[in-house]
Amino acid sequence: MQDRETSTILSVRNLNVRFGRSSIPAVSEVSFDLGRERLGIVGESGSGKSTTGRAIMRLLSPSAEISAERFDLAGSPLLEKTERQMGALRGKEMALIMQDPRYSLNPVLTIGRQVAEAARIHLGLGRAQAMESARSMLHRVRISDADRVMALYPHQISGGMGQRVMIAMMLLAKPKLVIADEPTSALDVSVRKDVLVLLDELVRENDSGLILISHDIRMVAAFCERILVMYAGRVVETLTSLDDARHPYTRGLIAALPDPRHPVRRLKVLDRKALEAEAAQ
Numbered sequence: 001m002q003d004r005e006t007s008t009i010l011s012v013r014n015l016n017v018r019f020g021r022s023s024i025p026a027v028s029e030v031s032f033d034l035g036r037e038r039l040g041i042v043g044e045s046g047s048g049k050s051t052t053g054r055a056i057m058r059l060l061s062p063s064a065e066i067s068a069e070r071f072d073l074a075g076s077p078l079l080e081k082t083e084r085q086m087g088a089l090r091g092k093e094m095a096l097i098m099q100d101p102r103y104s105l106n107p108v109l110t111i112g113r114q115v116a117e118a119a120r121i122h123l124g125l126g127r128a129q130a131m132e133s134a135r136s137m138l139h140r141v142r143i144s145d146a147d148r149v150m151a152l153y154p155h156q157i158s159g160g161m162g163q164r165v166m167i168a169m170m171l172l173a174k175p176k177l178v179i180a181d182e183p184t185s186a187l188d189v190s191v192r193k194d195v196l197v198l199l200d201e202l203v204r205e206n207d208s209g210l211i212l213i214s215h216d217i218r219m220v221a222a223f224c225e226r227i228l229v230m231y232a233g234r235v236v237e238t239l240t241s242l243d244d245a246r247h248p249y250t251r252g253l254i255a256a257l258p259d260p261r262h263p264v265r266r267l268k269v270l271d272r273k274a275l276e277a278e279a280a281q
């Protein structure tokens with residue numbers, strides 16, 4: 001059996017995030033541990049998924065107040081780090097893959113330049129070696145004509161190709177922790193699965209921990225060993241299988257998504273009145 005104690009990458013106890021003077025916390029009392037495994041965070045829009053992911057990266061707006069009893073990356077408290085120390089961790093020890101590669105890639109640099117730049121910064125390579133490392137990483141994300149793609153600018157490649165480039169850049173330094181926030185929702189349906197399979201493959205190869213954030217509970221269930229279900233900033237349920245879902249909100253999330261095995265004419269919607277009644281109890 002795996003020794004969870006030594007393999008814990010991230011440990012979160014009672015994480016709270018509040019923006020400005022807002023009386024309602026965006027994230028409330030969230031707790032979980034992450035080892036070298038895949039953990040999903042699901043919930044509807046506004047439930048606090050992205051805020052949790054960005055709090056881990058310490059990439060929230062300055063108006064955000066973060067507090068936690070424990071908030072450790074590999075045993076080291078994230079809230080005690082200076083911005084400079086966080087800068088050194090991002091990309092090297094922890095990486096964030098966001099929804100739309102068009103906004104994450106630098107529009108004025110060629111793909112080759114920006115992947116090589118990541119290799120230079122995070123792996124400490126010289127110019128020529130960094131270019132070579134960029135080329136081999138692009139091959140690893142199954143871009144077969146890497147030389148041609150390296151000469152292109154972000155607007156000249158497809159969304160699916162852009163997300164492969166982002167994955168190449170983000171996983172180059174084999175970070176311990178990868179957070180993927182809706183990594184496929186801006187992509188064409190036909191390439192979504194390929195991109196997720198690739199991400200999953202590289203995360204396993206690197207022996208990293210993955211947090212996959214999405215509103216799509218079925219997609220998350222296909223890739224993750226454990227799922228945290230968030231509602232109004234709180235974790236309402238932790239699942240290892242969708243069949244174990246007990247909370248009416250989780251059941252609503254499952255029912256609101258189409259199941260390819262059982263197509264339906266009309267999609268269900270969340271029963272908000274029942275949920276609010278339950279929350280008030």
Ligand SMILES: Nc1ncnc2c1ncn2[C@@H]1O[C@H](COP(=O)(O)OP(=O)(O)OP(=O)(O)O)[C@@H](O)[C@H]1O
Nearest residue numbers: 019026043044045046047048049050051052061215
């Ligand atoms: N910079 C900010 N300033 C003020 N409030 C914010 C900020 N960012 C997020 N929030 C609030 O925090 C709450 C949680 O938002 P968050 O983006 O984490 O939800 P989410 O579950 O990721 O939703 P989505 O899927 O739409 O991104 C929301 O009420 C949102 O309005």
